[in-house]
Amino acid sequence: MLLNFFVNIMAGMIAYRHRFLSKKGTFMAFVIGIIVFQMSRKSYIYLMCFFMFTVMIEHFLAKTKRDSFRTAKQVICNSLPAFLVLCVYAYVKQEKYLLIYTCLLSSSFADSIASVVGGNYAKRVYSVLSLQEVERGLSGGVSLIGTVSGACATFVMGVIYSLSNQCTNIQQIICIVVSGTIGMVFDSVLGASLQKKYKCRVCGRVTENNQQCQYCGGEKLLIHKYQFMNNNEVNLISNIILLILLICILK
Numbered sequence: 025m026l027l028n029f030f031v032n033i034m035a036g037m038i039a040y041r042h043r044f045l046s047k048k049g050t051f052m053a054f055v056i057g058i059i060v061f062q063m064s065r066k067s068y069i070y071l072m073c074f075f076m077f078t079v080m081i082e083h084f085l086a087k088t089k090r091d092s093f094r095t096a097k098q099v100i101c102n103s104l105p106a107f108l109v110l111c112v113y114a115y116v117k118q119e120k121y122l123l124i125y126t127c128l129l130s131s132s133f134a135d136s137i138a139s140v141v142g143g144n145y146a147k148r149v150y151s152v153l154s155l156q157e158v159e160r161g162l163s164g165g166v167s168l169i170g171t172v173s174g175a176c177a178t179f180v181m182g183v184i185y186s187l188s189n190q191c192t193n194i195q196q197i198i199c200i201v202v203s204g205t206i207g208m209v210f211d212s213v214l215g216a217s218l219q220k221k222y223k224c225r226v227c228g229r230v231t232e233n234n235q236q237c238q239y240c241g242g243e244k245l246l247i248h249k250y251q252f253m254n255n256n257e258v259n260l261i262s263n264i265i266l267l268i269l270l271i272c273i274l275k
């Protein structure tokens with residue numbers, strides 16, 4: 025317990041120092057870390073691996089510093105479905121729920137790694153729906169290098185899961201890789217179709233915030249009326265859909 029407290033404080037300090045989480049976001053992640061540890065040691069190890077790998081990859085591979093912190097709301101939207109499934113696992117102790125938890129974590133992991141790698145190194149980014157070239161960093165945009173790195177991340181998660189269970193179950197690794205990758209792609213599809221995007225009246229660039237254009241200072245307009253979600257809602261909904269899918273498939 026004391027060690028868990030100490031590890032969480034260290035992780036929180038690293039996250040905050042590297043602009044990975046906001047103050048409230050760090051506090052929220054700290055609390056989640058404590059509860060997850062109490063529910064299951066293994067699930068805590070997966071969570072910490074996800075966290076440490078993402079922080080490290082962002083630290084070493086991102087060319088520019090993040091311009092915004094992940095907020096407490098973002099932490100909650102990204103972890104709520106996985107957290108709920110872990111509560112079920114803690115109660116019924118069925119391996120299946122730990123696997124579903126890891127699949128959800130794998131999807132978030134893939135998503136984070138794909139955005140860091142794709143956002144910094146992709147030469148061309150395409151909309152996952154229209155396949156037209158879009159600006160880097162725009163939700164719903166996918167790149168080859170980003171998608172491949174995301175898929176690799178799911179494999180790492182699969183291997184960690186397998187190692188922690190001291191048996192190599194290929195089916196479980198495949199499940200974590202496939203569901204993580206599907207979750208990542210699904211997140212992009214939702215981002216492309218339902219997430220709010222704004223177009224600058226002056227230079228025509230498309231971004232996700234409605235503040236003044238960072239390129240020319242022009243005013244922005246909402247592009248489509250039917251696009252109503254923000255990034256947090258997209259993450260939450262795509263995680264919930266993945267969760268429902270996994271519960272239906274894994275019997």
Ligand SMILES: [Zn+2]
Nearest residue numbers: 224227237240
């Ligand atoms: Zn502009």
